[in-house]
Amino acid sequence: MPEGFVSAAERAAFIAGLPKAELHLHIEGSLEPELMFELAQRNNVAIPFASVEEVRAAYAFSNLQDFLDIYYQGMGVLHTERDFYDLTAAYCARADADNVRHIEIFFDPQGHTSRGVAFATVIAGITRALDDARTTYGMTSKLILCFLRHLSEADAEATLDEALPYLDRIAGVGLDSSEVGHPPSKFERVFARAKGLGLKIVAHAGEEGPPAYVHEALDLLKVDRIDHGNRSLEDTALVKRLAGESMTLTVCPLSNLKLCVVRDIADHPLKTMLDAGLHATVNSDDPSYFGGYVNANYLAVADALDLSRADLVTLARNSFTGSFLGDAEKARHLAAIDAYA
Numbered sequence: 001m002p003e004g005f006v007s008a009a010e011r012a013a014f015i016a017g018l019p020k021a022e023l024h025l026h027i028e029g030s031l032e033p034e035l036m037f038e039l040a041q042r043n044n045v046a047i048p049f050a051s052v053e054e055v056r057a058a059y060a061f062s063n064l065q066d067f068l069d070i071y072y073q074g075m076g077v078l079h080t081e082r083d084f085y086d087l088t089a090a091y092c093a094r095a096d097a098d099n100v101r102h103i104e105i106f107f108d109p110q111g112h113t114s115r116g117v118a119f120a121t122v123i124a125g126i127t128r129a130l131d132d133a134r135t136t137y138g139m140t141s142k143l144i145l146c147f148l149r150h151l152s153e154a155d156a157e158a159t160l161d162e163a164l165p166y167l168d169r170i171a172g173v174g175l176d177s178s179e180v181g182h183p184p185s186k187f188e189r190v191f192a193r194a195k196g197l198g199l200k201i202v203a204h205a206g207e208e209g210p211p212a213y214v215h216e217a218l219d220l221l222k223v224d225r226i227d228h229g230n231r232s233l234e235d236t237a238l239v240k241r242l243a244g245e246s247m248t249l250t251v252c253p254l255s256n257l258k259l260c261v262v263r264d265i266a267d268h269p270l271k272t273m274l275d276a277g278l279h280a281t282v283n284s285d286d287p288s289y290f291g292g293y294v295n296a297n298y299l300a301v302a303d304a305l306d307l308s309r310a311d312l313v314t315l316a317r318n319s320f321t322g323s324f325l326g327d328a329e330k331a332r333h334l335a336a337i338d339a340y341a
């Protein structure tokens, strides 16, 4: 056991009780197979699986695109406001069970509007569940609209237009889906417009794409955070820059394992990132598809990389300092972590 823990059970208990924020979570990726079946039945949608076990067996991916194909298929069961409410409420309950006190979650409106589901329906269901989570659990939240990068910039512009009536409920915009071949530069203009509207900016970069995509996210999109960022480690100057700018990376260990970004969890670069002075955080990405929510992600790397109590506290602190909360709220959460540790 590393410094400060006498057993694996004690380390697990420490992680469970640690106050945390989750900054990288695709709400559609929290759709558990049980709910998928329930919604398929409720909405009379055919799904190509006979059982929950069959669904889980299909979750074997060799890269990001493998996963995305099944992720877009899965979200096809979501149709009504109640569906988006149920999806989001289920995630909030799981996050609360992991002592996640603040969430900043992505949604993919183009994955729904392209199927004829109104933007208003999506946002109404998600925000009603987030409001209830605040009342029920005291959990705070921010919503981030992601543009699908395999689609055109014009499609992203039209999606931003659709979001305009709801900007009081949307904190930022992000960029997700198939990375390689769809660099940040493809979306420079729409992100500039979003920034002008006062929205925060994040982008997936360096998950499968090269360090050049991380540079583009910084220089062209002017991001406030990098989602994933793993491949930044291939570029020493970039690592120095990210550390110097205190840029938060939203790292997703079990996602990296399931999508073969790392060969083995013992090869995960999280500890290297921390040692290089990078502001890394631990997140679940698409927990239903990748096999674990936030605490499972902390546990996997704590175990494989022998993370110390100090490392775990740093990760939890980074999750709040890298959030889009105000200074007073950040200070309140950091004080709670210090009191706990």
Ligand code: HPA
Pocket (backbone or CB within 6 Å): 026, 029, 064, 071, 176, 177, 178, 204, 207, 255, 285, 286
């Ligand atoms: N990467 C890119 N797009 C995504 C992901 C991811 O990990 N999850 C959902 N959409």
Ligand code: ZN
Pocket (backbone or CB within 6 Å): 024, 026, 176, 204, 227, 285
């Ligand atoms: Zn992601």
